[in-house]
Amino acid sequence: MVARGLTRRFGTLVAVDHVDLTVARAQVYGFLGPNGSGKSTTIRMLCGLLMPSEGEISVLGHSIPAEAEALKRRIGYMTQKFSLYEDLTVQENLEFLAAVHDVPRAATRARIDELLERYWLGDRRKQLAGTMSGGQKQRLALAGAVLHKPELLFLDEPTSAVDPQSRREFWESLFELADAGTTILVSTHYMDEAERCHRLAILDTGRLVADGTPRELCEELPYAVRLIETPAPRRAQLALKHVAGVVSMAQIGAELRVLADKREADDGALDAALRAAGIDARVKEGRANLEDVFVAATRKPLTEAA
Numbered sequence: 001m002v003a004r005g006l007t008r009r010f011g012t013l014v015a016v017d018h019v020d021l022t023v024a025r026a027q028v029y030g031f032l033g034p035n036g037s038g039k040s041t042t043i044r045m046l047c048g049l050l051m052p053s054e055g056e057i058s059v060l061g062h063s064i065p066a067e068a069e070a071l072k073r074r075i076g077y078m079t080q081k082f083s084l085y086e087d088l089t090v091q092e093n094l095e096f097l098a099a100v101h102d103v104p105r106a107a108t109r110a111r112i113d114e115l116l117e118r119y120w121l122g123d124r125r126k127q128l129a130g131t132m133s134g135g136q137k138q139r140l141a142l143a144g145a146v147l148h149k150p151e152l153l154f155l156d157e158p159t160s161a162v163d164p165q166s167r168r169e170f171w172e173s174l175f176e177l178a179d180a181g182t183t184i185l186v187s188t189h190y191m192d193e194a195e196r197c198h199r200l201a202i203l204d205t206g207r208l209v210a211d212g213t214p215r216e217l218c219e220e221l222p223y224a225v226r227l228i229e230t231p232a233p234r235r236a237q238l239a240l241k242h243v244a245g246v247v248s249m250a251q252i253g254a255e256l257r258v259l260a261d262k263r264e265a266d267d268g269a270l271d272a273a274l275r276a277a278g279i280d281a282r283v284k285e286g287r288a289n290l291e292d293v294f295v296a297a298t299r300k301p302l303t304e305a306a
């Protein structure tokens with residue numbers, strides 16, 4: 001899947017601003033970004049549901065939006081909102097989708113049985129979809145999205161309403177699909193999920209601000225990570241707020257995690273500011289993680305954010 005210069009305007013708002021993307025086959029490609037950064041709008045353009053204002057898209061060899069109809073049969077789409085029928089049973093929902101996707105009647109039963117077993121829904125066959133738990137609904141939605149064996153799966157915040165164990169199981173299912181050759185584009189707000197993707201793109205106010213493997217993105221972080229060990233992390237945060245080159249701070253338990261410009265805010269500058277405020281503290285080196293990458297890529301000036 002390739003997009004070049006992908007842009008979407010809503011009136012004067014530029015929701016997606018000249019985004020370039022390349023997603024290789026059988027990859028799990030993650031989409032990260034703050035609320036309103038344009039993730040859903042990008043996904044909807046890539047699967048042919050929304051007209052781009054500008055730009056070119058090629059998905060599985062189809063030029064989009066011109067050939068969106070032909071693409072439809074080859075892709076699956078799942079959003080954060082449960083989009084199946086709450087007043088139909090699990091089985092009825094899947095039968096309905098099989099009919100929509102023109103799955104031959106003779107093959108439907110076997111396919112549904114296979115999916116119910118794979119997504120641990122075998123004992124729920126006759127239950128109304130609306131009465132299932134969040135995790136079960138999400139497994140049913142995934143079963144529905146892959147029923148017609150799509151080559152490419154678009155998942156827009158699929159795990160926003162489920163517990164950690166269900167998220168893990170869901171991701172196991174995604175890797176199983178990718179191993180079988182399915183390409184997956186998935187948007188998420190969870191850093192542990194982003195960590196698991198083969199590649200990631202980070203969007204901010206409609207622009208692509210970072211793109212690479214999780215490891216590359218961490219290695220290329222242009223800031224130093226410092227951990228401040230202190231009995232007074234809140235006071236330490238206040239003391240460091242105005243040190244030039246400190247770009248973000250977050251209290252993690254009893255520690256303060258600081259992102260700092262390597263030249264401007266070296267350990268000497270941090271130490272000096274803490275000592276001047278009379279704070280007992282030790283500055284340690286930390287390893288960059290994806291949350292640091294995300295914060296650095298989407299950061300607003302510290303004074304504005306505070």
Ligand SMILES: Nc1ncnc2c1ncn2[C@@H]1O[C@H](COP(=O)(O)OP(=O)(O)OP(=O)(O)O)[C@@H](O)[C@H]1O
Pocket residue numbers: 010013015033034035036037038039040041042
């Ligand atoms: N149909 C629409 N009409 C007008 N504005 C829209 C429309 N769809 C999206 N937008 C605007 O485009 C911007 C991007 O929205 P989008 O839903 O793509 O963000 P997102 O990154 O998916 O957000 P979230 O993480 O909250 O789901 C937002 O400012 C949103 O209000």
